[in-house]
Amino acid sequence: MSRLDGKVALVTGASRGIGAAIARRLAADGATVAVNYAGSEAAALAVVASIEAAGGRATAMQADVSDPAACTALVGRCVAELGGLDILVNNAGITRDGLLVRMSDEDWDAVIRTNLTGVFSMTRAAGRVMMKSRSGSIVNITSVVGIAGNAGQVNYSAAKAGVIGLTRTVARELAPRGVRCNAVAPGFIETDMTAKLGGDVRASTVAAIALKRFGSAADVASAVAYFASDESAYVTGQVLAVDGGMTFA
Numbered sequence: 001m002s003r004l005d006g007k008v009a010l011v012t013g014a015s016r017g018i019g020a021a022i023a024r025r026l027a028a029d030g031a032t033v034a035v036n037y038a039g040s041e042a043a044a045l046a047v048v049a050s051i052e053a054a055g056g057r058a059t060a061m062q063a064d065v066s067d068p069a070a071c072t073a074l075v076g077r078c079v080a081e082l083g084g085l086d087i088l089v090n091n092a093g094i095t096r097d098g099l100l101v102r103m104s105d106e107d108w109d110a111v112i113r114t115n116l117t118g119v120f121s122m123t124r125a126a127g128r129v130m131m132k133s134r135s136g137s138i139v140n141i142t143s144v145v146g147i148a149g150n151a152g153q154v155n156y157s158a159a160k161a162g163v164i165g166l167t168r169t170v171a172r173e174l175a176p177r178g179v180r181c182n183a184v185a186p187g188f189i190e191t192d193m194t195a196k197l198g199g200d201v202r203a204s205t206v207a208a209i210a211l212k213r214f215g216s217a218a219d220v221a222s223a224v225a226y227f228a229s230d231e232s233a234y235v236t237g238q239v240l241a242v243d244g245g246m247t248f249a
């Protein structure tokens with residue numbers, strides 16, 4: 001028996017990158033997975049097809065996590081169609097980089113709405129379901145820049161720092177109801193998001209990583225799989241950096 005057999009997992013932003021790797025990993029561990037996406041339907045359907053081809057179960061579900069009503073509807077759909085919700089992975093995220101003094105209100109708001117308010121709206125909706133069933137695991141994807149900061153990412157690092165505070169508060173509030181909440185803080189991972197980085201930024205970034213390479217989406221998915229499963233039954237409110245040794249003191 002696989003360790004997530006019988007569980008239902010919902011992964012936001014799972015049409016590509018880290019979210020797609022998490023969806024594949026949780027399905028390989030036995031969960032039935034809702035593969036959420038905002039606009040990339042074909043990519044999400046391809047993730048579902050790859051999970052099914054490997055013998056797993058998955059369904060694509062569209063919803064924009066920056067819309068609170070859409071988050072409530074997404075969780076409702078998951079419960080109605082898949083029979084419940086045991087694992088929520090808040091992975092969807094965007095970047096709109098720029099230096100503080102040049103950052104527009106629109107770029108600030110867009111990143112906060114998706115990366116922080118989206119996590120709040122999804123967690124609130126899922127928390128209501130999980131509290132009733134007195135079990136569940138919520139895993140939030142934050143970032144090492146939410147801990148250390150990063151020039152050019154004032155909106156993104158503020159949102160990711162907010163996710164860490166949210167994680168610890170939700171862990172405290174929901175622990176009495178048997179629901180855990182943890183966060184994974186990736187460093188630099190090879191995805192579309194980091195493909196935008198220029199060659200010199202890449203080289204200086206790799207120089208600062210103890211393991212001297214960018215991580216893979218599968219590296220992040222392994223940490224999520226741990227928090228999602230009962231292997232971490234006595235762990236809540238934690239933030240695990242998956243960053244190749246970029247940030248340890």
Ligand code: NAP
Binds near residue numbers: 014
């Ligand atoms: P990515 O390749 O750009 O993929 C982003 C995913 O989020 C896509 O599936 C996208 O779906 C979805 N998404 C975006 N806005 C959404 C919305 N409003 N509602 C629902 N889904 C939405 O990103 P990634 O690199 O895999 O990053 C995934 C997460 O890890 C993010 O939270 C990111 O901040 C975090 N992270 C990444 C790195 C890294 O090095 N890559 C490092 C630290 C943290 P659509 O295409 O359908 O919009």
